[in-house]
Amino acid sequence: MFENSDGGVRIELRELTKRYPGQSSPAVDAISLDVPAGELVVFVGPSGCGKTTTMKMINRLIEPTSGEIRIGDEDVLKMRPDDLRRHVGYVIQQIGLFPHLTIAQNVGVVPKLLGWSKARINDRVDELLGLVGLDAADFRSRYPRQLSGGQQQRVGVARALAADPPVMLMDEPFGATDPITREHLQNEFLRLQRELRKTIIFVTHDFEEAIRLGDRIAVLREGSHIAQYDRPARILGAPADDYVAGFIGSAGTLKRLALITVEDACTAGDGPKKTAGLPEVEATATLREALDAMVAHGTDEVAAVSGDARHCLTYQDICEAINSESREVEPSGG
Ligand SMILES: Nc1ncnc2c1ncn2[C@@H]1O[C@H](COP(=O)(O)OP(=O)(O)OP(=O)(O)O)[C@@H](O)[C@H]1O
Structure with a gap:
């Protein structure tokens, strides 16, 4: 069957x-x-x-x-x-x-x-x-x-x-x-x-x-x-x-998206992933802006740019950041 x-x-x-x-x-x-x-x-x-x-x-x-x-x-x-x-x-x-x-x-x-x-x-x-x-x-x-x-x-x-x-x-x-x-x-x-x-x-x-x-x-x-x-x-x-x-x-998600910056959400410690060809956002931009860029380009990754440094920010990173932020804001929520 x-x-x-x-x-x-x-x-x-x-x-x-x-x-x-x-x-x-x-x-x-x-x-x-x-x-x-x-x-x-x-x-x-x-x-x-x-x-x-x-x-x-x-x-x-x-x-x-x-x-x-x-x-x-x-x-x-x-x-x-x-x-x-x-x-x-x-x-x-x-x-x-x-x-x-x-x-x-x-x-x-x-x-x-x-x-x-x-x-x-x-x-x-x-x-x-x-x-x-x-x-x-x-x-x-x-x-x-x-x-x-x-x-x-x-x-x-x-x-x-x-x-x-x-x-x-x-x-x-x-x-x-x-x-x-x-x-x-x-x-x-x-x-x-x-x-x-x-x-x-x-x-x-x-x-x-x-x-x-x-x-x-x-x-x-x-x-x-x-x-x-x-x-x-x-x-x-x-x-x-x-x-x-x-x-x-x-759900407070949009608010949190507008409060967290791209550099805060980039996974620390796993080193820069490949960023060639990805749409770019400033590291100081918000996750809301990063998401807008993802939607506009139909991709789930963007390059976070700060001076010469480039880091890959994935949709998964955004989810992680929203979730960990929500735990801090609403420890007993959910
Ligand atoms: N056996 C039933 N007889 C009559 N009405 C019912 C029955 N089961 C559900 N309903 C009605 O059908 C509608 C949809 O119910 P359903 O349980 O599918 O909603 P739901 O979105 O899963 O809700 P929840 O998130 O609260 O579980 C509701 O208005 C409910 O009161």
């Missing part, structure tokens, strides 16, 4: 609509969206705008009222829901580990349903626990309550990856963790995703998380109407309208 020689498969939503009984307007109103294979798309938007409903229609935990969903070449609405769900990893905020099963049994749930041999399941469990940074020998026989919240989240991610699904749906997977643990989980997850290249839809309330993790971000308004669907740098640098700008602004 969902032939995937490497990484993920494309997801297409066409006019996907959900009207709950008794509601005057649809919770999701004809959303159309393409998620390219192997990309991570983040849904952000205010509470109640339809993010979770949209996502749950993709694995058919919620049946759409109308519209189409395709994953790879498959018409999702023609598949058996339980078949579908075995091939779509799902991670939620409340983790949903089974309390009476060990960590190994939790991770092995889907492979067991798929009829894998015991030995194959055991090997896979050990591999996955290692992948998410948990020592298998130490953790496989424990029960969920014997793990910290952050460790449980990692098990949740391992479980979703167990049968190597090409598609992952993640609904605020790190939402219940403190800011430090969350950053740790985000870093681990980014490292994993660089390797695995699954196609992922990731829902979050946290705009900083969106710009950190997303290959693309869909900013949604009520009814899952798409206000902007674009690369993070473009959403930050060229918000489509006041709604999107307001959304970024409320």
Whole structure:
């Protein structure tokens, strides 16, 4: 199912609509969206705008009222829901580990349903626990309550990856963790995703998380109407309208972008990278200006120039700078 020689498969939503009984307007109103294979798309938007409903229609935990969903070449609405769900990893905020099963049994749930041999399941469990940074020998026989919240989240991610699904749906997977643990989980997850290249839809309330993790971000308004669907740098640098700008602004991101200088954000200590041919900004310019230059030139790197010295500033450096700044400003935020 969902032939995937490497990484993920494309997801297409066409006019996907959900009207709950008794509601005057649809919770999701004809959303159309393409998620390219192997990309991570983040849904952000205010509470109640339809993010979770949209996502749950993709694995058919919620049946759409109308519209189409395709994953790879498959018409999702023609598949058996339980078949579908075995091939779509799902991670939620409340983790949903089974309390009476060990960590190994939790991770092995889907492979067991798929009829894998015991030995194959055991090997896979050990591999996955290692992948998410948990020592298998130490953790496989424990029960969920014997793990910290952050460790449980990692098990949740391992479980979703167990049968190597090409598609992952993640609904605020790190939402219940403190800011430090969350950053740790985000870093681990980014490292994993660089390797695995699954196609992922990731829902979050946290705009900083969106710009950190997303290959693309869909900013949604009520009814899952798409206000902007674009690369993070473009959403930050060229918000489509006041709604999107307001959304970024409320996260304080734009303000921080205007306060941090390029030289402060250049990664110290890793030496100048290649800067030939890159658009140039002054080292004393703000990150906002650097981002404008990136957007204008369609690149995710610029050369920071100070006299004769030139340093490379990447989009990743900007994300890091915004995130570390936000931790200093709002130590208990997030
Ligand atoms: N089972 C249901 N019956 C009726 N209305 C529902 C049901 N589930 C959700 N809704 C409504 O549909 C709309 C979208 O809900 P949804 O949970 O998809 O939003 P969301 O963007 O994920 O919100 P949040 O960020 O708060 O989790 C909301 O107005 C909600 O009240």
